[in-house]
Amino acid sequence: MQLCYSATSPYVRKVLVTAIERGLDKQIERISANTADPSNDNPLAKVPALIMDDGEGLYDSPVICEYLDSLHQKAKLFPAEGPARWRALRQQGLCDGILDAAILRMLESKRRPEALRWPDWIALHSGKVSRAVDRLEAEVAHLEGSLTIGQIAVGCTLGYLDFRFGHEDWRPAHPKLAAWHTEFAKRPSMLETAPKDPT
Amino acid sequence: MQLCYSATSPYVRKVLVTAIERGLDKQIERISANTADPSNDNPLAKVPALIMDDGEGLYDSPVICEYLDSLHQKAKLFPAEGPARWRALRQQGLCDGILDAAILRMLESKRRPEALRWPDWIALHSGKVSRAVDRLEAEVAHLEGSLTIGQIAVGCTLGYLDFRFGHEDWRPAHPKLAAWHTEFAKRPSMLETAPKDPT
Numbered sequence: 001m002q003l004c005y006s007a008t009s010p011y012v013r014k015v016l017v018t019a020i021e022r023g024l025d026k027q028i029e030r031i032s033a034n035t036a037d038p039s040n041d042n043p044l045a046k047v048p049a050l051i052m053d054d055g056e057g058l059y060d061s062p063v064i065c066e067y068l069d070s071l072h073q074k075a076k077l078f079p080a081e082g083p084a085r086w087r088a089l090r091q092q093g094l095c096d097g098i099l100d101a102a103i104l105r106m107l108e109s110k111r112r113p114e115a116l117r118w119p120d121w122i123a124l125h126s127g128k129v130s131r132a133v134d135r136l137e138a139e140v141a142h143l144e145g146s147l148t149i150g151q152i153a154v155g156c157t158l159g160y161l162d163f164r165f166g167h168e169d170w171r172p173a174h175p176k177l178a179a180w181h182t183e184f185a186k187r188p189s190m191l192e193t194a195p196k197d198p199t
Numbered sequence: 200m201q202l203c204y205s206a207t208s209p210y211v212r213k214v215l216v217t218a219i220e221r222g223l224d225k226q227i228e229r230i231s232a233n234t235a236d237p238s239n240d241n242p243l244a245k246v247p248a249l250i251m252d253d254g255e256g257l258y259d260s261p262v263i264c265e266y267l268d269s270l271h272q273k274a275k276l277f278p279a280e281g282p283a284r285w286r287a288l289r290q291q292g293l294c295d296g297i298l299d300a301a302i303l304r305m306l307e308s309k310r311r312p313e314a315l316r317w318p319d320w321i322a323l324h325s326g327k328v329s330r331a332v333d334r335l336e337a338e339v340a341h342l343e344g345s346l347t348i349g350q351i352a353v354g355c356t357l358g359y360l361d362f363r364f365g366h367e368d369w370r371p372a373h374p375k376l377a378a379w380h381t382e383f384a385k386r387p388s389m390l391e392t393a394p395k396d397p398t
Contacts, residue, residue: 043330044296058285059292062261067285086257086266093258097243100299116315131242 002051003064004042005030010099010160011061012048013193017152018065020189022072062092065149077149087142091150094132095157101128106164129161137174155184156193163195201250202263203241204229207394209298209359210260211247216351217264219388221271261291264348276348286341290349293331294356300327305363328360336373354383355392362394 006012019025033047042049042057050058050067058064069077079085105125108117136154143151158181161170171178184190205211218224232246241248241256249257249266257263268276278284304324307316335353342350357380360369370377383389 043334044293044300044327045330046296046327052285056285056289058289060296063285063288063292066288070280081269086251086255086262089262089265090255090257093262094243097245097259101243112317112320116317118311118315121311128243128245131244135242 001027001053002029002031004033004047004049004051006033006047008163008195008197009047010156010163010195011096013156013159013195014061014149014152015048015050015064015068016193017156017187017189018068018077018149020192021077021147021152021187022068022074024068024071062089062096062149065152069149075146077147077152079148084148088148088150091139091142091148092153094135095150095153098129098132098157099160101125101132102160102164105129133161133170133174133177137177140176140180143180151184155181155187155190159185159190159195163197200226200252201228201230203232203246203248203250205232205246207362207396208246209355209362209394210295212355212358212392212394213260213348213351214247214249214263214267215392216355216386216388217267217276217348219391220276220346220351220386221267221273223267223270261288261295261348264351268348274345276346276351278347283347287347287349290341290347291352293334294349294352297328297331297356298359300324300331301359301363304328332360332369332373332376336376339375339379342379350383354380354386354389358384358389358394362396 003012003015016025016028019028028050033045042059044059046059048059048061048064050064052058052067058067066078077088079088102125105122108121108125143154158170158177161168202211202214215224215227218227227249232244241258243258245258247258247260247263249263251257251266257266265277276287278287301324304321307320307324342353357369357376360367
């Protein structure tokens with residue numbers, strides 16, 4: 001398998017943590033997003049995209065993570081059914097929504113030409129992130145129990161907020177989540193995949 | 200169940216088509232996105248969000264559609280496993296990526312103050328849409344067979360392109376996809392959910 005990769009993408013990190021936690025990472029060749037042919041492998045030009053051994057591409061990160069979870073015989077990160085499944089998937093959905101909003105905010109405030117930035121857009125997406133992190137704090141009890149894709153998503157999402165918005169520390173207003181994250185961040189899979197900005 | 204709803208969201212349409220196709224739509228109360236309490240039900244303030252009967256919210260649209268698919272005993276729209284599952288989920292992932300890009304382009308060119316628009320941003324997202332629709336054309340044979348969430352996603356995505364970008368008809372360059380969509384759009388679930396702009 002080949003993974004279209006970026007060292008700073010939190011969605012890629014979710015895939016890699018999933019792979020490492022279940023011993024699949026050695027089967028995954030990482031290829032730079034810049035060398036993948038977008039017209040073929042990855043028409044959306046997004047990371048992550050997984051090129052399966054049969055040559056077909058797979059996206060987006062929830063689909064890739066669930067596919068990887070189908071390739072091993074250990075405890076599943078995606079509960080098969082029932083409330084446990086919907087809880088894990090809603091946690092992942094909430095976190096992917098946080099990341100979508102945080103990334104749009106980052107692009108607006110760092111990548112877009114300064115004269116074209118729109119404060120309302122930044123405020124809109126900051127509000128989404130802020131309310132959703134409040135929700136994670138309120139539901140921190142849902143993060144107990146065996147490892148799921150929900151926990152992985154929360155860990156990678158909070159790691160991204162630290163990476164890109166470290167000057168706006170979310171911890172003081174979310175002490176239970178902070179305590180959870182301190183422990184979760186010690187996992188070897190999290191340490192190995194901590195984002196590093198090449199710039 | 201309550202569904203945070205907008206008449207023009209293609210992600211909401213995917214949920215409604217799923218519900219109608221499996222006879223669940225009468226169990227879903229539609230509530231306007233504006234009346235839902237974002238701090239409670241739906242911290243990301245996105246549609247769709249589904250409030251389940253136990254009061255917990257569910258997002259985003261792939262999770263909601265799969266949840267609805269677990270509530271009936273008819274043929275499943277999400278294949279349970281194997282290549283059929285990954286094919287349907289990758290089709291949905293590709294289409295959600297088209298929609299994400301098309302909506303960012305629409306917001307940039309219609310909602311953002313004119314002086315703050317960035318042509319490079321529009322070009323970036325137009326390119327994603329264009330390459331991904333090319334990919335759908337190349338893989339149109341994958342749309343045959345019994346109804347799946349992949350087909351529903353493709354139908355709703357092409358419907359959204361017609362709705363918002365009807366002046367840039369995708370059909371001439373994608374004749375096989377056009378023929379498929381002409382038939383698919385005749386389904387009662389598609390006719391009933393066709394987007395109407397209140398403005």
